[in-house]
Amino acid sequence: MNFEQIYQPHSDFPNRYISPEKLFSYLQMNLKDYIQEIGKSYLNKPIYKLTMGTGTINVLAWSQMHGNESNATHAMLDLLNSLDKAPELKEGLFSKIKLDFIFMLNPDGSEKWTRLNAADIDLNRDFHNESSKEIKFLKNTVALKKYDYALNLHEQRTIFTTDGIHPATLSFLAPSENVERTVTDNRKKCMAVIAEVYQQLKELIPNQIGRYSDEFYPTSTGDNFIKAGMPTILFEGGHVAEDYTRKETRKYYTIALYYALKAIGNLNSDITGWETYLDIPENQETHYDIVYRNVKLNTDHECILDVAVQYREIIEPGKEEISFVPFVMEVGDIKKRKGWLEIDCTGKKFVSATKYPKLDTEVSFTIEE
Secondary structure (H helix, E strand, O other), rough: OHHHHOHHHHHHHHOOOOOHHHHHHHHHHHOOOOOEEEOOOOOOOOEEEEEEEOOEEEEEEEEOOOOOOOOHHHHHHHHHHOOOOOOHHHHHHOOEEEEEEEEEOOOHHHHHHHOOOOOOOHHHOOOOOOHHHHHHHHHHHHHHOOOEEEEEEEEEEOOEEOOOEOOOOEEEEOOOOOOOOOOOOOHHHHHHHHHHHHHHHHHOOOOOEEEEEOOOOOHHHHHHHHHHOOEEEEEOOOOOOOOOOOOOHHHHHHHHHHHHHHHHHHOOOOOOOHHHHHOOOOOEEEEEEEEEEEEEEOOOOOOOEEEEEEEEOEEEEEEEOEEEEEEEEEOOOOOOOOEEEEEOOOEEEEEEEOOOOOOEEEEOOOOEE
């Protein structure tokens, strides 16, 4: 039985947005025997760690270090929900590994759907300064146990593709330990796991799996953990065409999480097959959400250009799902980039209170026949 055959999204969490209070309530009611509070956020919200498994291979994972990246939280909930219907798969997985999963490391940012925490700090660039409370809880957790692997779980923007055509629905990285990007044994351990995930999913989502840049970031979490000796794998959930609420991405993210944990249990620090990692295409930054082509502006001189638009995601008070607000990102000759939606405005009218679309402002124009 393959995991993708038994995958089932958790019905209690249908939206991309997850309210921290709803998550906390669910964990306390359904998984109280497996969770413990490891600290409180800047705004005094609890941060929970779930522990599951009887195996000897210790794995640490964390979700929503960036509050507006909920796929990994969904993936863990969906993983447990799906495995409850397949006890043999569940036993096979958790008999080899012991997983510590930190849910929603940044609950304040998660509530407001922002990348940063409530003190406007990017937790993923705060490894050395420790200006945030939350990064200290993660580092304290790492200090208490020798972990064989770590999973640093994130999401990426819709701008990335694997080849200039197909969206990078999932991207992975074995982070560098130094500026020279030396391929160390710890990196090979990560690469071997990623290679196994790639082999499992490449037919399921062909041409939609990418490899994230391995530039060394001296203040980032994953780079510093692997530099300190803990193999750390970066997950990035990305775009599927017309799937801005990322329900499809959520599915593939969960499947990838299962196969990563399974590979960790089977490999047990072996590096067999690591070279396949190098077959994964590198992410390319090629797309905007919308590109209006051949827009004729209402100017005294003839002015025809392209307008690129990107959605910004916000959560409005009282809403249970995020909203997508279009913003102007680039105006001019945009032949080097594509749009997931391309609109040819040849022969159509640009209707706006201003003569030119204003950069970095909400779209206020319309295109009419």
